[in-house]
Amino acid sequence: MTSEARSDGIKNWKEAYEKGRLACASGDLHEASMAIETAIRLNPNAFELHHDLGVVFFQQNSYHQALTCFRSAIALNPRKYQAWFNGANALCAMHCYQEAIPWYRKAIELNPSFAEAHYNLANTYKALDAPHEAILHYRRAMDIDPNMPEALNNIGTLLLGCGELIDARECFQRALASDANYTQASYNLSLTLNRLGRPEEAIAFVDRCLGLYPEHGEGLALRVSLLQQVCDWPALADAGARLDRQTDEQLRLGQRPSESPFLNFTRSDDPERNLLIGKAWSDWLLKHANHSRSNFGFSHRPQATRRIKIAYLSERFRNAATAHLASGVFGRHDRNRFEIYAYSWGQDDGSVYRRKIEQGVDHFIDIRNISDAEAAQRIHADGIQILVDMMGWMHGHRMGIAARRPAPVQINYLGYPASTGTPFIDYLIADRIIIPYEMRQYFSEKVVWLPDCYQPNDPETPIDPRPCSRIEFGLPENGVIFCSFNTDYKIEPGAFACWMRILRAVPGSVLWLLVRSQQARENLIRSAGSLGIAPTRLVFASPLPKAKHLARLKLADIALDTLTVNGHTTTTDALLAGVPVVTCQGRHFASRVAGSILSAIRMPDLVAADMESYVQMAITLASEAHLLDEVRARLANNKTNAPLFDIDRYVRNLEAAYDNVWKTCVTEKFQRA
Template sequence: MLAGDAMDGVTDLWRAVQERRFEVAEAGARDRLLADPGESDAWFMLAICLRARSAIPEAEACFRRAMALQPDRADIYVNLAHLLKSAGRTQEAIDHYREALSRAPAALPLRVALCEALIDARRCDEALSAAGAETTVDPAELWQMRGNAHFVAGRPQQAEAAYARALQVQPQHPAVLYNSALACERCGRRDLAIARLRQLVGLAPETLNAQIKLGDLLKEEGHHEEAEQAYRSALNLRATVPEVQNNLGALLSRTGRWREAVGCYLQARAQGLANPVLFLNLGNAYHALRQLDEALAAYREGLDRYPDDIALLTEAIHVQQKLCDWRGMDRLRERLLEPALRWQGAGSPPSPFVFTALPVDATPAEQQVIARRYADWIGAAVPAPLPPRGERRAGRLRIGYVSADYHNHATAHLMLGLFSRHDRARVEVIGFSYGHDDGSHYRRRIVEDCDAFHDLSALSDREAALAIRACDIDIVVDLKGYTGSARPAIFAWRPAPIQVQWLGYPGTLGAPWFDYIIADRVVIPDEALADYSEQVVWMPGSYQVNDSEQPMAASPTRAECGLPEGAFVFCCFNSPYKIDARIFAIWMDLLRQTPGSVLWLYAGNPTAIANLRREAEAQGVSGSRLVFAPPLPKAEHLARHVHADLFLDTLYYNAHTTGSDALWAGVPVITVPGATFAARVGASLAHALGMPELITPDLDSYRALALQFAHEPARLQAMRDRVQTLRSRCSLFDTASFARALDAAYGEMWLRHERGELPSLLDVAALAGLAA
């Protein structure tokens, strides 16, 4: 009876342990040990109770007392090993797992625990040995351990093979499904990773990590609606996961839902997330909403915490430019340019576009360094380009134009007349859009003028590349580069045999997947060829195409434009970010030396207007002499140029579309060419117009020429008459001849490709039948 009572007492205490009534079990174990200090079960039970309340040294001592009393009990070794592992004493834990396994070699949980400890210690090959020789009847847990060992060792293909074997044994194993998805992603098999995660969340929708990972992968693959659903499911499981709020915000940003994105970013910030990416995302969302003051505040909040984050600093300075806030701009080389040149991969890289407009004397070579690093960052997310396409179908060259700007946008304004003028005996024209359809006549006309038109906006970058490949495109042309809403990763997949960048981005993309850049001898002269990763194509006139049939509305009155009667009107309709302190000082001097004159500018952000007026006052010019023109439809915008006497170009980033608009409207544009592509477009337009006299060698000459025009009405009128005369016969506005030259360029690119030649400098004017 006494022995039976003792046994019943032990059983009751073990039941208390299993029910997690540790205080009861601990008290009972201590009572038993007072009666019999040699009772191994009581020491073992006490050790478990002590471990439950984190009394680690005491628990270890009790396990060792139990082990000394019963050295052949595997369960004591296992529990001590668990304790040591949780305490970070991995090697001791491994030794005790091995001891336990030697006493119970058939115990699967022991073998799995040993493998896990070895994997945690990054001793992956030892873990594979501990898992034992592979057999067809191995349980799923051992295949899982082999997969985990391979994955941690950086062998994702072998890991996925092991996980696949585990799933053959146990198809609905949650941990294996999740780990298999991670391995598939690492192997570049996102489709299979997504399938595994879909299966897992279908079986166990409460699996938070699976919902989050599924959202991440679906977002990357362009499945926006399903990705949003996964993120929202994760937030329903746990509302305070700031990383998920940030990721959901990034998804909403990608689909243009900027206001909702801001809400997510603010939630993430309120929940304690404070990394540079969050502040960059928040600032970018405000930026896209044109809430520039809020954008700048977000970037600066990030910089207060992460003062060396180059991406945050780059965007903050660009917004400052848009606000015409020039404080600190005199130190841009040391503050931004030099750190950008030194950037080595910590965090997000700086946007190369900002460096095309930065009011600092950056060289094309320096811009190339920044662009190459950005391209490397983009390319790192592309496991491998698409395999080379099969045999080409016979027939005309297929040219694919890819852009987000097939709507009421400067790119569409320039290109509107081009698509219909390609020689259909030589080429087919395929349009690819990933931007919005605004229903404008620009969109309708471009769609009508293409032989086929495809919307890529709902596709991931890889899917978009596959869609381009499916159209059997011979030469694909990226019209965006690194400008806003660009998707450069599409081209990193190499959807076409020849890849060209043109028109949208004034500089090199630094990307090995682009073969050519369409330019001219002015924007990229001989001495700058080495500063471009692409091979240069020199067009006979300007690289810039223009629509030779642009209509103009009826002219408004001066009063309707807010301009005083009789005043000389200096004009610059460039975006405010192109204006810098240096050129503005010259403009103020022109106003001081030309009584009654005004400066007619494009109306940007209200803060920019206030800053420009304040700066004018600081330089002794009444802020009322700055007149701001609101946005108008293109035909009305062109018509109001009738009241502009002289267009003053900006310095570091010239007038591009705005420059050709002014010339089309008959307004002379004076310019000073700089070193970079963006700073030489004004000179390119003047050359193509046939008026090199509008190009000045330096700022002093620029000022002098502007004053001559302002003070010599007859000379100005003669110049305006000359612009009007040349407009109808110059290459700048001859869309048909531009299309012929472009067709010739495409033909020569393809001939070289067919001959197996590498891309090389192409002077289109030297091709038969084309004049310079």
């Protein structure tokens, strides 16, 4: 016994160890560590002393010291699975996920029935963005211990991320059957039902989530999104105000807001706020991705290639709005100057859009089943010089790929009508209407202005040649047909009130809408009634294949645009069908798109400066047949000679932009280096 031990009044190592155990049980971790360290000095070869000191250090968040203790314990007895398991936990706490894997595997080798080790190993693979390995070990944990709703929830989360919505839904339902008060499973089931296009059911589960945990930030944001979709504006006003207060507080604290950048720009046309939320999400992503210790810092060197390698990155190379617009671009690139890649993580839906894109690029690579880090490595290995991200922060994004900067030039293009707020996206493709020069301060990217419209529009979009009748689609045989086929979340009370004013001023007119849910229809009818408009003056359309939809669209007289988020593809569709679109120019990117489109078809007179002008313009066109006839005739003529549908001109302009940013990169990055 040392004099130091005697001065503490401790007679032997067992007494010191017991003192440490009691202190740990009472929560006095400092006293516990001191006592167990004393025990180790008295008996340095006892496994349990080193192991338990590691546990105390872990509880004190001293993970490096904890790991040292677990290593010492393993050196004394490598057959004790607990030390391997807890050492792995310490490595994960330090975000050393890759290093933790063999430790968990050793614990499982020593104790094959150790469900918690399988569960934590699955969490580690999840943190490393390796969903298939994670799912495997969650399921092995559940084979050992079937009562693990957390494992079911996590499997569902991974399946949801892979787009396996039906299987994800089943996992969340099973988790709730096991634990009816499982808040996160209620939220995740709501999220899944929303993506399955069932917002009414989704609202029930997000309300259940918020009932269990009213401060669930993502739950509140999801509820706002769902209320937008079902057009429940009284409830939305209250939920939106709560979400704004929550977002303000999160920004003040330097946290990532629960509200996504996408949700924010659908609710707010304040470009400064849009940018702040994008930056906050970007900061969180970079911090999270750095924690995973995946490959950052790819080296980029000038390559003596005959052609510039351009890669388009998207989930929506399928029957989706972005593909409807852009499918005609890929195959028109000049193959003497550019080599075109497409990296896709969306489902192969077998659509004509998917096939057209596959055939229009030189290389089509499916990255659904690899992680963001692996995808970035593949892009870098392929020698991509310009990476064109077509998703931004949209639902289903994989911004973690671009965050790793696999290409020397990275561009935000088409799919996301706002700034990403990130330092790793260098440029944004725009035009002078959606981003006037004085608005560039609200974009983290350098703005590249195309000379006409930033949006490609495919003139080869087929329209079903078979004639349609008003009766076929429940429309009155006489009277003006206004339409707005923008998706339901874009319909907002201010725009709707304008539409009802227009209907009141144009006797016999109807408004033709396309909304997904019965609840949205009922809420719109109720809102119309409160504004003095009979239910019969709202006509609801059902989804149709694109060619048939464009054919029926010809029955409309005037398209009324939504305001905070304009019609993008929807505006193009109306013009393709020969239907003039009336819009109102807003303050941010998403609310200026229709103005850009109309200017590119040389009809800027249909862009109102304010909502009152918007209402009066629609009323005048509907009330004066000769004016409407003149506008429709001008539209028919301009479709063939204005820039909007000149896809070859568009591609040449886009290629000039790519040339310029690449030359800038070579000059500023490579030559300077």
